[in-house]
Amino acid sequence: MVENSLSPASITNNLDTHFIGQRVIYYPRLTSTMDVAKREAQQGAVEGTIVIADEQTAGKGRLKRTWLSPKASIALSIILYPSVVYLPSLIMLASLAVAHSIEAVTGLKSQVKWPNDVLINGRKVCGILIESGVRGNIVDYAIIGIGVNVNLKLSGFPEILPTATSLSDELGRDVSRLSLIRQLLVEIERLYLTLQTGGSIFEEWRDRLVMLGKRIRLKSGKTIYEGIAESVASDGSLLLRQSDGSLTKIVAGDATLGD
Numbered sequence: 366m367v368e369n370s371l372s373p374a375s376i377t378n379n380l381d382t383h384f385i386g387q388r389v390i391y392y393p394r395l396t397s398t399m400d401v402a403k404r405e406a407q408q409g410a411v412e413g414t415i416v417i418a419d420e421q422t423a424g425k426g427r428l429k430r431t432w433l434s435p436k437a438s439i440a441l442s443i444i445l446y447p448s449v450v451y452l453p454s455l456i457m458l459a460s461l462a463v464a465h466s467i468e469a470v471t472g473l474k475s476q477v478k479w480p481n482d483v484l485i486n487g488r489k490v491c492g493i494l495i496e497s498g499v500r501g502n503i504v505d506y507a508i509i510g511i512g513v514n515v516n517l518k519l520s521g522f523p524e525i526l527p528t529a530t531s532l533s534d535e536l537g538r539d540v541s542r543l544s545l546i547r548q549l550l551v552e553i554e555r556l557y558l559t560l561q562t563g564g565s566i567f568e569e570w571r572d573r574l575v576m577l578g579k580r581i582r583l584k585s586g587k588t589i590y591e592g593i594a595e596s597v598a599s600d601g602s603l604l605l606r607q608s609d610g611s612l613t614k615i616v617a618g619d620a621t622l623g624d
């Protein structure tokens with residue numbers, strides 16, 4: 366059965382994690398899970414606390430965009446207190462965890478678009494936003510925000526239809542948000558512990574990236590770059606080979622395939 370709404374108990378009941386998702390703060394409707402998660406983190410919420418909403422009214426995307434977050438989607442934020450050395454790996458961790466979970470629950474194969482969109486058949490199914498509070502080398506908190514288009518009928522959202530998809534549109538049937546959330550929490554904990562025990566997730570993330578070796582157009586701040594997406598560095602930045610032969614390291618931006 367595909368559930369209509371989520372509840373903390375349905376998420377935590379026999380959840381196979383030690384700390385991720387063991388405390389759930391749930392809202393039927395909320396502006397943004399990022400804001401509540403930030404407040405909770407600043408008040409010292411236990412690591413792994415998640416804030417989840419059935420529906421967001423002011424969902425936040427990367428680069429100050431808005432994120433459409435109606436009831437049929439997943440909107441959650443996870444509170445972590447990582448060491449500063451793991452901070453750049455959180456984008457890799459989150460996109461890989463989403464890709465693994467989608468595959469485990471639906472069988473659908475997905476790819477990662479630098480830096481951290483998850484795509485199915487070239488269209489965005491998930492967006493990830495990382496916010497952190499950092500003072501020098503001290504990370505006060507890091508919040509991973511994950512939005513997944515689960516049972517959205519994209520035909521009802523013409524503004525994102527050309528570039529977005531949903532799991533139900535790909536599969537032709539609805540998907541249990543609860544199963545996907547529970548799987549996601551298990552995957553996030555597994556990858557987070559991999560990092561903390563000296564393992565690497567960089568190679569798998571790099572190998573899932575869709576644009577490497579291709580000509581791209583990249584907007585970073587007010588600058589537009591064009592070139593070949595040659596590789597990525599272990600801190601997650603993109604190495605772009607431009608037509609004059611130079612290699613530019615780009616930390617954040619928005620990439621599209623060039624001609």
Ligand code: BTN
Pocket residue numbers: 396397398399421423424425426427428430432434439440441442482491492493494510511512513
């Ligand atoms: C993007 O692709 O621009 C990132 C989108 C991130 C959306 C998620 S939904 C849960 C969390 N709460 C928000 O307001 N944003 C993130």
